[in-house]
Amino acid sequence: MTDPTLLQTPLHALHLELGARMVPFAGYAMPVQYPEGLMAEHHHTRRAAGLFDVSHxxxxxxxxxDAAAAFESLMPVDVIGLGVNKQRYGLLLNDSGGIIDDLMFVNRGTDLFVIVNGACKHGDLAHIRACIGSLCHIDAQFDRALLALQGPAAVTALQRLLPGVEKLVFMTGMAATWNGADLYVTRSGYTGEDGFEISLPAASADAFSRALLAQPEVKPVGLGARNSLRLEAGLCLHGNDIDTTTTPVEAALNWAMQKIRRTGGERAGGFPGADVVLAQLDGSRALTRKRVGLIALERVPVREHVELQSLDGQKIGEVTSGLLGPSADKPVAMGYVSPEHAEIGTRLHAIVRGKAVPMEVAPMPFVANRYHRG
Structure with missing residues (x-):
C-alpha cells in the first residue's frame, strides 16, 4: 500500500513490519489481515485475544x-442521566430520523468522551459544532490513537500492563497511565467478546502495542476479522446496515433509545427526527422495512446488495452485510425486509448470481455475546 493520498495511523510502520496486507479504508491505509489470515485471526480473537488498530x-x-444536555438534544438517548465512567451507545440523527452516525460516549465527570466512525468523523464534528458549538466546548482529538483488545483473554493480558482494568465491567471506563502517558480505557468493543478499547497518545501507540503483542495471549487482527466478528455478534456497520436513510426503529435499534427519551418519558422527544421516530415507535407511522438476521440454508455466502425475494418471487428487501461466519460455521447475513416478512423463522430467497438461495430469518446474535457484566 503506497498510495500517498491515504492517511496513516500511528501504527502504520508496525503493521508493515508484521506483514499486514494494507487496504484503503475511511481514507486511511489499514491492515485487512496479517500473514495467518482472516480465519485464523477471527478464531484467535474468539479463543484468546486479538489486537485491533482502530485509530482511524x-x-x-x-x-x-451544559455539555450533557446539549449532546442529548442531538440523539434519542439519555445523556444527562449517564453516571460517571459509564459508557453508552448513541445515534446521531438527521431531521428525517436517519442515522448520521452511530457512536460510543462516556461520561468522564469532567467531560463527555465520544468515539465516532472514521468515515464520518469530519462530518460528525461539523454537525455537532453547528448544532451545539455555542452550548459547550468541543475538542477534536483526531491525532490520538485507539486500540481494541478483544477476546476472553484480553483482561488477562491487559491487566499485566494496566493493573485495575480487571475491575471494570461492560460499558464502564477508567483513566490509566502507562510509561507516563495518559490513557483512557473502556471495557467494550465491537466483536461480541469481552474486551477493551484504549485511547492513548499517538507517540505511545507503537510501544504500547508492542507491549501487548509481547503477551502470549495476544495476536494482531485486521479489518477482515473485525467485520466477521461484528456480523456474527449482530452489530451494525454504518454505511452498510445503517445510514442517513435508515431510522433507529427500522434498524431494530429500539433498545438504544432509553424510555426517558421515548413516548411518555419525561424528556421524550426534542431530538432531530423525533416526530418520525416516535411515531414509528408507537405504531402511528407504519414501517416499510425492518432489519433482520438471516441464515442461508445452503452453504452459499450471501453478500451485501443481494436481492431478497419472497417464496413467490416478489422483491421484499436486500442484504446489507453477509459472509460465511467462521464461528457460526454457516452463511450469516443482515438485511432489510418488508415487516410482514420479518418474523423469526420466515423463509425467503436470496438471489445469488441468478440462483435462488433459501434463507431463514433468524435471531441475532448468531454467536452468543460474552460481555463481562460482573
Missing part, C-alpha cells in the same frame, strides 16, 4: 456545564 476512528471531548 474519531475521538471528541465535549465539556462545559
Amino acid at each position: 476512528m474519531g475521538q471528541l471531548l465535549l465539556s462545559g456545564p
Whole structure:
C-alpha cells in the first residue's frame, strides 16, 4: 500500500513490519489481515485475544456545564442521566430520523468522551459544532490513537500492563497511565467478546502495542476479522446496515433509545427526527422495512446488495452485510425486509448470481455475546 493520498495511523510502520496486507479504508491505509489470515485471526480473537488498530476512528471531548444536555438534544438517548465512567451507545440523527452516525460516549465527570466512525468523523464534528458549538466546548482529538483488545483473554493480558482494568465491567471506563502517558480505557468493543478499547497518545501507540503483542495471549487482527466478528455478534456497520436513510426503529435499534427519551418519558422527544421516530415507535407511522438476521440454508455466502425475494418471487428487501461466519460455521447475513416478512423463522430467497438461495430469518446474535457484566 503506497498510495500517498491515504492517511496513516500511528501504527502504520508496525503493521508493515508484521506483514499486514494494507487496504484503503475511511481514507486511511489499514491492515485487512496479517500473514495467518482472516480465519485464523477471527478464531484467535474468539479463543484468546486479538489486537485491533482502530485509530482511524474519531475521538471528541465535549465539556462545559451544559455539555450533557446539549449532546442529548442531538440523539434519542439519555445523556444527562449517564453516571460517571459509564459508557453508552448513541445515534446521531438527521431531521428525517436517519442515522448520521452511530457512536460510543462516556461520561468522564469532567467531560463527555465520544468515539465516532472514521468515515464520518469530519462530518460528525461539523454537525455537532453547528448544532451545539455555542452550548459547550468541543475538542477534536483526531491525532490520538485507539486500540481494541478483544477476546476472553484480553483482561488477562491487559491487566499485566494496566493493573485495575480487571475491575471494570461492560460499558464502564477508567483513566490509566502507562510509561507516563495518559490513557483512557473502556471495557467494550465491537466483536461480541469481552474486551477493551484504549485511547492513548499517538507517540505511545507503537510501544504500547508492542507491549501487548509481547503477551502470549495476544495476536494482531485486521479489518477482515473485525467485520466477521461484528456480523456474527449482530452489530451494525454504518454505511452498510445503517445510514442517513435508515431510522433507529427500522434498524431494530429500539433498545438504544432509553424510555426517558421515548413516548411518555419525561424528556421524550426534542431530538432531530423525533416526530418520525416516535411515531414509528408507537405504531402511528407504519414501517416499510425492518432489519433482520438471516441464515442461508445452503452453504452459499450471501453478500451485501443481494436481492431478497419472497417464496413467490416478489422483491421484499436486500442484504446489507453477509459472509460465511467462521464461528457460526454457516452463511450469516443482515438485511432489510418488508415487516410482514420479518418474523423469526420466515423463509425467503436470496438471489445469488441468478440462483435462488433459501434463507431463514433468524435471531441475532448468531454467536452468543460474552460481555463481562460482573
